[in-house]
Amino acid sequence: MSKPLAQTFASGDVAAQSCDTPVWRQPGRLEALGSAFFTYLPPTPLAQPHWIATSAGTAQWMQLSDAWLAGDEALQVLAGNAVAAGSRPLASVYSGHQFGVWAGQLGDGRAILLGETASGIEVQLKGAGRTPYSRMGDGRAVLRSSIREFLCSEAMHALGIPSTRALALIGSPQPVQRETMETAAVVTRVAASFIRFGHFEHFAARDMQAELKALADMVIDEHYPECRSAETLAGNAYANFLQAVSERTARLLAQWQAVGFCHGVMNTDNMSILGLTIDYGPFQFLDAFDPGHICNHSDSQGRYAFNRQPQIAYWNLFCLGQALLPLIADEELTLAALESYKQVFPAAYAAQMLRKLGLPEDAPDGTSGTPPTEGRFALLVNPLLQLLADNRVDYTIFFTRLTEAVQQMQDGGQPDFEPNFEPLRDIILDRAGFDAWALIYSEHLAYTSPALAADLMQKSNPRFVLRNHLGEAVIRAAQADDFAPVQQMLAVLQTPFDAHPAHAAWAGFPPDWASTIEISCSS
Numbered sequence: 001m002s003k004p005l006a007q008t009f010a011s012g013d014v015a016a017q018s019c020d021t022p023v024w025r026q027p028g029r030l031e032a033l034g035s036a037f038f039t040y041l042p043p044t045p046l047a048q049p050h051w052i053a054t055s056a057g058t059a060q061w062m063q064l065s066d067a068w069l070a071g072d073e074a075l076q077v078l079a080g081n082a083v084a085a086g087s088r089p090l091a092s093v094y095s096g097h098q099f100g101v102w103a104g105q106l107g108d109g110r111a112i113l114l115g116e117t118a119s120g121i122e123v124q125l126k127g128a129g130r131t132p133y134s135r136m137g138d139g140r141a142v143l144r145s146s147i148r149e150f151l152c153s154e155a156m157h158a159l160g161i162p163s164t165r166a167l168a169l170i171g172s173p174q175p176v177q178r179e180t181m182e183t184a185a186v187v188t189r190v191a192a193s194f195i196r197f198g199h200f201e202h203f204a205a206r207d208m209q210a211e212l213k214a215l216a217d218m219v220i221d222e223h224y225p226e227c228r229s230a231e232t233l234a235g236n237a238y239a240n241f242l243q244a245v246s247e248r249t250a251r252l253l254a255q256w257q258a259v260g261f262c263h264g265v266m267n268t269d270n271m272s273i274l275g276l277t278i279d280y281g282p283f284q285f286l287d288a289f290d291p292g293h294i295c296n297h298s299d300s301q302g303r304y305a306f307n308r309q310p311q312i313a314y315w316n317l318f319c320l321g322q323a324l325l326p327l328i329a330d331e332e333l334t335l336a337a338l339e340s341y342k343q344v345f346p347a348a349y350a351a352q353m354l355r356k357l358g359l360p361e362d363a364p365d366g367t368s369g370t371p372p373t374e375g376r377f378a379l380l381v382n383p384l385l386q387l388l389a390d391n392r393v394d395y396t397i398f399f400t401r402l403t404e405a406v407q408q409m410q411d412g413g414q415p416d417f418e419p420n421f422e423p424l425r426d427i428i429l430d431r432a433g434f435d436a437w438a439l440i441y442s443e444h445l446a447y448t449s450p451a452l453a454a455d456l457m458q459k460s461n462p463r464f465v466l467r468n469h470l471g472e473a474v475i476r477a478a479q480a481d482d483f484a485p486v487q488q489m490l491a492v493l494q495t496p497f498d499a500h501p502a503h504a505a506w507a508g509f510p511p512d513w514a515s516t517i518e519i520s521c522s523s
Ligand code: AMP
Pocket: 106, 107, 108, 109, 110, 111, 133, 134, 135, 136, 137, 138, 139, 140, 141, 265, 267, 270, 279, 281, 521, 523
């Protein structure tokens, strides 16, 4: 395939004003790599598409006008029923390790890339029909899983956790066969890049060195340009790239663990090269804290259990390292690049957890007698997590109640800074255990100012996370053609640290039936 001849828009060419229709960069970055990377094909039309929800925040990021997003052209383009001028839809090929086993060739089996906007944002339709990489699948996504992906992408972004984002959710009466007959939906998802670890594994496994190098060079130049001039790791750009990906992945995992997010399918084809959360399937935010929780009903071995995620990410990075080895051309440098994960993950996780407790990570040690981070983690975080696990305490509610306790102290302006822990004692069976922990916690809290602690906690402890039962309630309404709850929940999840009194129930304890929800890979 020869490269299409067309104008290339530099990011700066487009003023930061909204566009009435997407302006596509031609060719897109993936397209420019050549035909070994993808297959051109249009989306498969969707019967009688209708809007379910859109995200104004994503539209703004993409510089799309509200008017365009509200119009019929957008509905047709984002349903896959019309191809916008300048867009050349395609599906990309990748491979990967699934559940620890080499799965060979995979690819965009139900996602179609419409193109890349002038400012470098890739736009995909997920559930837009079969592609050459669909294998046995039908290329569709059902309403239920599309609502979950749409809401969670935006929820993660609002939590400050890197993620692919969602622009629109479109429904259709078109039937889709799963365990029962369901209906189809299409999510428009967007990201600076949809490249996965599996893209690199694909070309490495086939010994396609030129393509592997072209892919790495493109990703480095576009997303990791600092790796070109880095003097670390013998100045090897590919080793520095692997190290940068390892560090981003480490920080992402620290955020997942701190917020209680379980991804569920951490196969290497579901790992973003930009360190984004990608491919929302059977994910779950923990209700009661259970370190070994398995959210994916198909994961009988618990490979992707909550507390195994950091280790699995490291395993996945090894697969990426293996794929990049021909480019790095030095085994020691490759291992050294991966080694950074082991420092960055624990440090980032400790910092996240201490912030949830209102304890600033970088308070100048010695000036106020602040104990070092490592010591505080061992003293405060480990015993707390043990206590939460032993007592099956609701993870999110524990931290919001703790935040409230510290905030009330600040509001009350009491100089002794003794929080009222009663609302927390109420939710922990082992009160003596909690009191012992709270005593040590109060001592540590006294090193910092109440205002600073309250502020940190307010920003680190969301009241609203997309728990399974909340998603389920919205899904049931949507299945009965009531789409208002999707948009209402989106609004709440977009500001998850706020109170939202009208939706206080969504910040409450899950009902008993929440633990009976079973979600697996097929959706
Ligand atoms: P996942 O682990 O869910 O991200 O999916 C693994 C692979 O299966 C990817 O290559 C997907 O594109 C593909 N896939 C999943 N569901 C379908 C479907 N309904 N139709 C076609 N391909 C699918």
